Amino acid sequence: MSARGLFITLEGGEGTGKSTQARLLAAHLRARGRRVVETREPGGSAGAEAVRHVLLSGAAExxxxxxxxxxxxAARADHVAVLIAPALAAGTVVVCDRFMDSTRVYQGVVGHVEPELLRGLERVCVKARPDLTLVLDVPPEVGLGRAAARGKGAVADRFEREGLAYHGAVRDAFLALAAAEPERCAVVDATPAAEAVAVRIAALVDARLALESTGAEAMR
Known part of the structure; x- marks a missing residue:
């Protein structure tokens, strides 16, 4: 493996289990002796966490x-500069719950923001791109049911409040994105129990780490 760390992102609609799988993946990697940083978007740094509240409360809607x-x-630029880029430079594996693909899907495909604007924002703000993106996939009705159960009566956030058709469009957009970038993205069926999904994710990540290690050895 090269000196630079590996940047892994988990993407998908609401209730796909990204946070749980990010935690389980980080534990798996640490058990294998890897240094790991767990983070999330929006958030992950002090500045980005402040923006998170504005976004998820619906104040910006x-x-x-x-x-x-x-x-x-803006949140992503701070997150990358403060946390992600330094961790990768130190050879750490970064596991991030959501990243640039969520903006591409929610604001881009579903929100109809011009691709030119999003590409411009990525050029300015995304100084670290994922090496591997795991797209967790469940039917939207399953995901929304999980999100509601997880909330236990709490007020749904800005995106959880949207209807079934909206979340169906989100799912379709994530699957299309993964199909367009198969070298980076892997779709994971997240409908089974969390433990079974974690086994599948661990196998995908271990295979990628082995590939990175082989490539680094070949360059020596």
Whole structure:
């Protein structure tokens, strides 16, 4: 493996189990002797966490998806600069619950923000791109049911409040994105129990780490 760490992101709609799987994956990697940083978006740094509240509370929703995209980009720039890039430079594996693909899907495909704007924001703000993106996939009705059960009566966030058709479009967009970038993205069926999903994810990540290690050895 090269000196740079590995950047792994978990993506998918609401209730797909990204947070749980990120935690289980980090534990798996640590058990194998890897240094791991767990993080999330929006958030992951002090500045980004402040923006997270604005986004998930719905305070920015009346301003439209373009403004949401700008806020996500601002949070991401701070997150990358403060946490992700330094960790990767130190050879650490970074496991992130959501990253740039969520903006591409929620604000881009579903929110109809112009691709040119999103590409421009990525050029400015995304100085670290994922090496491997795991797209967790469940039917939207399953995901929404899980999200509701997880919330236990709490107020749903900005995106959980959307209807079934919206979440179906989100699912389709994530699957299309994964199909367009198969060298980076792997779709994982997240409908089974969390433990079974974790085994599948661990196998995918272990295979990628072995490939990275082989490539680093070949360059010596």
């Amino acid at each position: 009346p301003l439209g998806p373009r403004v949401e995209a700008l806020l996500f980009a």
